[in-house]
Amino acid sequence: MIVLGIETSCDETSCAVVRDGREILSDVVASQIDLHARFGGIVPEIASRKHVELINIVIREALENAGVALSDLDAVAVTNRPGLLGALLVGVSAAKTISAALDIPLVGVHHLEGHVYANFLANPDLQFPFVCLIVSGGHTDLVLVSGHGEYAMLGRTRDDASGEAFDKSARAMGLGYPGGPVIDRLAKDGDPEAVRFPRAKLDGLDFSFSGIKTAVVRHFQQRGNEVPVEDLAASFQAAVVDMLVTTTIAAVERTGIRRVALGGGVAANSGLKQRMREECGLRGIELSYPPPELCTDNAAMIACAGYRHVMRGDSDGLDLDTIAGEPLAAFGPDSSA
Numbered sequence: 001m002i003v004l005g006i007e008t009s010c011d012e013t014s015c016a017v018v019r020d021g022r023e024i025l026s027d028v029v030a031s032q033i034d035l036h037a038r039f040g041g042i043v044p045e046i047a048s049r050k051h052v053e054l055i056n057i058v059i060r061e062a063l064e065n066a067g068v069a070l071s072d073l074d075a076v077a078v079t080n081r082p083g084l085l086g087a088l089l090v091g092v093s094a095a096k097t098i099s100a101a102l103d104i105p106l107v108g109v110h111h112l113e114g115h116v117y118a119n120f121l122a123n124p125d126l127q128f129p130f131v132c133l134i135v136s137g138g139h140t141d142l143v144l145v146s147g148h149g150e151y152a153m154l155g156r157t158r159d160d161a162s163g164e165a166f167d168k169s170a171r172a173m174g175l176g177y178p179g180g181p182v183i184d185r186l187a188k189d190g191d192p193e194a195v196r197f198p199r200a201k202l203d204g205l206d207f208s209f210s211g212i213k214t215a216v217v218r219h220f221q222q223r224g225n226e227v228p229v230e231d232l233a234a235s236f237q238a239a240v241v242d243m244l245v246t247t248t249i250a251a252v253e254r255t256g257i258r259r260v261a262l263g264g265g266v267a268a269n270s271g272l273k274q275r276m277r278e279e280c281g282l283r284g285i286e287l288s289y290p291p292p293e294l295c296t297d298n299a300a301m302i303a304c305a306g307y308r309h310v311m312r313g314d315s316d317g318l319d320l321d322t323i324a325g326e327p328l329a330a331f332g333p334d335s336s337a
């Protein structure tokens, strides 16, 4: 089964062709980062307009790279939630048109479900159940995945997302947007113990990242450029990674599920992967994470998740809605303290 995936929830216009939910025939990602960088973050109206300009070009390129024709497609999967509404609408309108014109199933995919499914592209033999740490620019969620499409929320951030903490702290450090990749690179040459940034410890399996962002801003107000930026990046990254890893291990202990997967842009972070490997290794916990290009937003993960919907017989009508905010799942019993 050949599925066309479309992802336009934020600032990447992406289309991919995936066979049988595991073989990526093409995955084209047109990033708008340069357009938004000068504003220090995403400007929704610019994102929508750019998606309109790019969507047909990117779809055509994805088909060409895959060596398939429109008539070879068996289904179309599109991110319809959560995200910037104007941006989502562009992808959803394109997907509806293709579905109607070709008379093939249309499936709406939750963006975070895509991030979970990037793990199946990297590791098709990944077994259920697993605890998935989803870390992106808009979300930081710990989700128990017990089967295809079966999710229960274990914990989530109460304020900023971890990617947002990277982006806002990088801005405070004068490093530009997006902050994650720059901090990751600088941190490799820095001392993670140079500055002791606060680690928020909450009851249960929730996170909080607004405190560390404020601490970075305050650090600059009080000490200016006294500490080398590499040390600052390494100290900041170590604190964020510490919070993410500690809470994920607590989720493993609470649920007894000894399998962890990572997803979302921040899962590309080398410090997070290294510390997660160490802590999981010590405890005999199985760990899976996608390669960096499948951690950040891409349409292959949407096609992969969409394939599972089609296999289950789910499909959406041409009235498929776009939704700005919707959690992947409700809180499950394992989340209670």
Ligand code: KG4
Pocket: 010, 135, 136, 137, 138, 139, 162, 163, 164, 166, 167, 178, 179, 180, 181, 184, 264, 265, 266, 267, 268, 269, 270, 295, 296, 297
């Ligand atoms: O999943 P994603 O591409 O888009 C959203 O769904 O939000 O995640 C983007 C986020 C940004 O905040 C970016 O700074 C962060 O992922 N990011 C990273 C790295 N690469 C991207 N954060 C830390 N280290 C990285 N290497």
Ligand code: ZN
Pocket: 111, 115, 136, 137, 264, 265, 296, 297
């Ligand atoms: Zn994402």
